[in-house]
Amino acid sequence: MKPPVATLIHSGGPPAPEAKIVISAKRLSVWYGSSLALREVTLDIPCNRITSLIGPSGCGKSTLLRCFNRMNDLIPGARMEGTLEFDGEDLTSPGVDAVALRRRIGMVFQKPNPFPKSIYQNVAWGARINGYKGEMDELVERSLRRAALWDEVKSKLNKSGLDLSGGQQQRLCIARTLAVEPEVILMDEPCSALDPISTARVEDLMEDLKKDYTIVIVTHNMQQARRTSDMTACLMLDDAAKDGHRTGIVVEFSTTARMFTNPQDPRTEAYITGRIG
Amino acid sequence: MSTPATSSMYEPKRLGRRLAGPIFGALCLFATLIGVVVLAVLLGSVFALVTRYATSENWSSWLANVGGLSSYLGNLLSRLQSSDPESAGFRAGVFGSLWLLGMVTLFSIPVGVGAAVYLEEYAPAGRLKQLIQINIANLAGVPSIVYGILGLAFFVRAFGWEKVALGPTLWAGSLTLSLLILPTIVIATREALRTVPNSLRQAAVALGATRWQVIRDHVLPSSIPGILTGTILALSRAIGETAPLLMVEAAGSILRVPRGPGDRYTALPVEIYSYAKQPEAEFQTVAAGGILLLLALLLTMNSIAIVIRNRYGRGPRN
Numbered sequence: 001m002k003p004p005v006a007t008l009i010h011s012g013g014p015p016a017p018e019a020k021i022v023i024s025a026k027r028l029s030v031w032y033g034s035s036l037a038l039r040e041v042t043l044d045i046p047c048n049r050i051t052s053l054i055g056p057s058g059c060g061k062s063t064l065l066r067c068f069n070r071m072n073d074l075i076p077g078a079r080m081e082g083t084l085e086f087d088g089e090d091l092t093s094p095g096v097d098a099v100a101l102r103r104r105i106g107m108v109f110q111k112p113n114p115f116p117k118s119i120y121q122n123v124a125w126g127a128r129i130n131g132y133k134g135e136m137d138e139l140v141e142r143s144l145r146r147a148a149l150w151d152e153v154k155s156k157l158n159k160s161g162l163d164l165s166g167g168q169q170q171r172l173c174i175a176r177t178l179a180v181e182p183e184v185i186l187m188d189e190p191c192s193a194l195d196p197i198s199t200a201r202v203e204d205l206m207e208d209l210k211k212d213y214t215i216v217i218v219t220h221n222m223q224q225a226r227r228t229s230d231m232t233a234c235l236m237l238d239d240a241a242k243d244g245h246r247t248g249i250v251v252e253f254s255t256t257a258r259m260f261t262n263p264q265d266p267r268t269e270a271y272i273t274g275r276i277g
Numbered sequence: 278m279s280t281p282a283t284s285s286m287y288e289p290k291r292l293g294r295r296l297a298g299p300i301f302g303a304l305c306l307f308a309t310l311i312g313v314v315v316l317a318v319l320l321g322s323v324f325a326l327v328t329r330y331a332t333s334e335n336w337s338s339w340l341a342n343v344g345g346l347s348s349y350l351g352n353l354l355s356r357l358q359s360s361d362p363e364s365a366g367f368r369a370g371v372f373g374s375l376w377l378l379g380m381v382t383l384f385s386i387p388v389g390v391g392a393a394v395y396l397e398e399y400a401p402a403g404r405l406k407q408l409i410q411i412n413i414a415n416l417a418g419v420p421s422i423v424y425g426i427l428g429l430a431f432f433v434r435a436f437g438w439e440k441v442a443l444g445p446t447l448w449a450g451s452l453t454l455s456l457l458i459l460p461t462i463v464i465a466t467r468e469a470l471r472t473v474p475n476s477l478r479q480a481a482v483a484l485g486a487t488r489w490q491v492i493r494d495h496v497l498p499s500s501i502p503g504i505l506t507g508t509i510l511a512l513s514r515a516i517g518e519t520a521p522l523l524m525v526e527a528a529g530s531i532l533r534v535p536r537g538p539g540d541r542y543t544a545l546p547v548e549i550y551s552y553a554k555q556p557e558a559e560f561q562t563v564a565a566g567g568i569l570l571l572l573a574l575l576l577t578m579n580s581i582a583i584v585i586r587n588r589y590g591r592g593p594r595n
Contacts, residue, residue, distance in 0.1 A: 071483060076402055103485030113476040115495060125494065126484035173480070180484055 019046030022184060022214045023068055028082040028092070030063050032075065035245035037063050040082065043233055043253045045184070050206060050215045052225040052256070055235035056271065060248025061218040064235070065186050067091070068216065069105040070098040086184075103130050106177035110189040112169035114161030114176070119144075119153050122161040122172055126180045139179055147175035148205050167198025174205065185209065187217040191224065203228050222272055225256065232259040234268045320572070326565035353566045357532050358548065362559035367567050370548035372534040373447070374516055374574070377544055380451035381458070381515050386508055388455070389462030396463070397470040398492055417460035425524025428453025433525050445526035447538045453525050454518060458511040465507020469500035502589035509582040513575045519546040545571050 023045040030038040038060040045051050045068075053061040063072065070091060072078040080092040086105070089096060103126075114122050123140045132139065140157070144150040149171040153164070161172050170190060177185060187206075191199040206215055206228055219225050225232055233253040237246055252259065252268040263269040270276045328346060356366025392413075400406045432449035435442035443449040473496050481491040497504075522544050530551070531543040545567060553564040 069483065071479065074479070074482065099485055099487050101485075102483055107483035109476060109479065109483075111476060113474075113480045115477065115480065116499060125481075126486070129484070129486050129490045129494070176480075176484065 019049055021045065022047045022086065023216075024083075024085040025064075025067075026083045026085070028064075028067065028080060028084050030060070030067060030072065031077075031079050031081070033077040036247045037245075038067075038248045039238055041250050043250060045214060045216055046231060047214050048210055048212075049230040050210050050217060050228050051231040051233065052229035053216065053218045053233050053235060054220075054222060054225050054271070055248070056237065056276070057220075058246050058248075059235040059237050061235055062188050063248065065107075065188055065216060065218050068184065068186055069102045069107055070096065071102075071107065073098055103180050104182050105184040105186060106180065106182035107186045107188065108170070108173050108177055108190045111193050112166055112173055114164070114169050114172050116160065116162055118158045119161050119164070119172060120157040123175050123179045126176055130180050132180075143175040143179040144172075146178050146209070147171045148201065148208075149175055165198070167194050167201060170194060170198070170202060171205065174202075174209075178209075182213065184214045184216065187215065189218050189220060192220060199224070222260075226260050229256045232256045234259065234263075234265070234271060236267050236271070323565045323568050323572075327562055327569060350566055350569060353563065353570065358530060358543075358551075362555075362557060362563055365552065365560070365563045367545060367548050367570060369531050369534055370543050370545040370567070371570065373531070373542035374545040374571075376447050376535055376538070376542060377451050377454060378512060378516055380447060380538060381454045382512060384451060384455035385458055385462055385511070385515075389459050389508070389511075390466050390504060392459075393463045393466030393470060394492060394497075397467050398488065398496065413460045413463050417464060420520075421457055421518050422520040422524060424453055424457040425521030427456065428521060428525040445528065445541055447535055447540060447542050449525050450522055450542060450544070451538075453521050454515040457518065457521060458515045461511040461514065462508050465511065466500070466504045469503025469507065470496060472503060473499045502586050505589075506582045506586045509578055509585070513578045516578070517546060517571065517575060519544075519550055522547050523550070545574070 021044045025041050025043050028038070028041045029036060041064060053064060055061055066072045067080060067084055068086070068091070072080070082092060084091040086101075091101065115125060117125070120140055123143050124136050127136065127139055141150060141154075144153060149168060152168060153159075153172075156163075161169065164172060170193075174185075174190075191202050194202065203224065206217070209215060217225075217229065231253070232255070233250050235248050236251045238249045252263060252265040254264070259268065260272060263272060267276070324346075327349065353366045354371060355368060356364055357368050358370075359365040396406065396409065400409075428449060430436060432443045432452050433445055443452075477495050477499065478491055481495050482488075486494075528541065528543055528547075531541055535542040549564050549567040549571065552560045552567065
């Protein structure tokens with residue numbers, strides 16, 4: 001039996017009302033060629049909050065995240081339907097300048113992927129290609145400090161970024177993102193390749209960064225979502241999709257506190273209590 | 278619970294299994310040795326041919342032989358062509374080949390790398406791209422003589438349109454050789470571009486880089502060792518080619534060093550061929566000496582390729 005989509009979308013209720021909305025998705029669907037990857041997602045990303053996207057593998061968390069900075073453009077055949085509003089612009093429209101958008105909405109990836117260049121160049125490159133006019137040394141230092149990495153690397157800025165440990169590399173990637181002064185930072189399972197200590201450092205960093213940035217994080221780690229985020233969206237595979245394709249839907253979107261203490265959707269409850277997924 | 282398997286269910290064939298590995302290894306070693314042995318025999322026979330005439334008959338004095346050989350090769354380098362084996366040399370051919378090398382490098386690298394970058398980084402997947410790919414792969418297998426005929430008809434004669442025909446000049450020869458090695462360069466460059474991890478491209482794109490900025494600052498620098506290695510190997514092939522050059526009338530009887538790209542020329546392999554055709558036995562020595570010069574040039578180029586690969590290919594990648 002196909003559950004009525006509309007009730008699912010609104011089952012979580014609206015986000016905390018005091019926050020300004022930065023990104024707003026309305027009935028956003030994503031197609032890869034002829035297969036529907038994400039069905040009619042409606043959710044609002046609040047400003048200066050951490051919003052986490054949780055759910056089992058293949059349910060479209062990363063796909064949704066990559067809509068926000070148009071990274072899906074790199075995949076041939078990917079297209080969006082519905083609306084996705086950011087700063088008064090609909091990101092689903094083909095006229096959007098994706099290059100300019102990606103400076104404003106930065107991204108940190110699952111596997112640390114520093115450039116095979118020096119630590120300094122890793123941070124400076126993004127700023128330079130975006131035409132940064134200011135004092136570069138100062139920007140590099142500020143970005144590395146903000147990413148809580150400065151003290152560990154200040155004496156070896158000319159060493160390769162690849163010589164750092166995994167956790168340091170990931171913070172270098174965060175510093176690199178901060179250097180282009182984005183408004184939103186998207187994080188795609190940023191800690192899944194890190195040990196618990198490095199993970200804790202990145203989580204502390206996120207908590208610190210949310211004063212100035214809006215963060216959206218995809219995570220498989222439910223404890224991480226619970227610890228770090230203010231809002232949580234739970235995605236699931238759509239049982240109704242019987243045509244062999246795996247279609248993701250948002251089954252619940254609410255404050256993290258409510259999601260983990262009093263989930264409204266039975267599938268969310270089953271997922272967060274570890275019975276499925 | 279299923280019953281545990283008893284040992285009688287297994288037939289270990291220990292001896293056979295233990296022997297199979299070493300036998301396979303020995304066969305592989307044999308296959309490797311074939312290549313090495315052939316090269317050694319080839320070099321040995323060429324050396325023997327040169328030393329028989331060029332140096333003293335006294336085989337006990339190895340040092341004298343080496344000295345004699347190198348001074349003989351030096352003479353070959355400084356002499357032009359001649360009908361007298363005593364004063365015959367490869368000066369015109371060596372300079373012709375170096376001119377060809379330089380010009381082919383200038384033509385083939387930009388075009389080949391450009392085509393590969395387009396195919397890997399820009400071309401949308403589809404019929405057209407597939408068609409181009411198959412075409413390039415097939416072109417790499419076309420015999421070099423066919424390129425010679427193309428070069429003759431197109432560059433040398435311009436299908437009879439004399440105003441634009443290049444004639445049997447270095448222009449025509451180097452353009453023909455460039456066409457010959459273009460597919461190899463395209464394929465090698467594409468392989469090199471494919472080794473650049475996508476995570477690197479994504480990292481750059483996510484910072485707001487344009488495609489050109491990603492290619493210029495990340496993709497090309499990361500793939501330069503692979504591109505250079507493949508390109509240098511392709512260039513060595515061009516330098517060793519004889520058939521297409523004979524076809525585009527790189528004359529075997531050119532008595533001077535080319536003065537510019539519009540000049541007539543000869544090339545080292547062409548001169549070797551024309552000396553080897555001579556009936557006098559002494560010319561065989563001259564030809565063998567030319568082969569040594571050509572081999573020295575090719576081995577130098579291949580060594581440069583290896584050095585580049587080792588120097589730049591080492592850094593960690595993800």
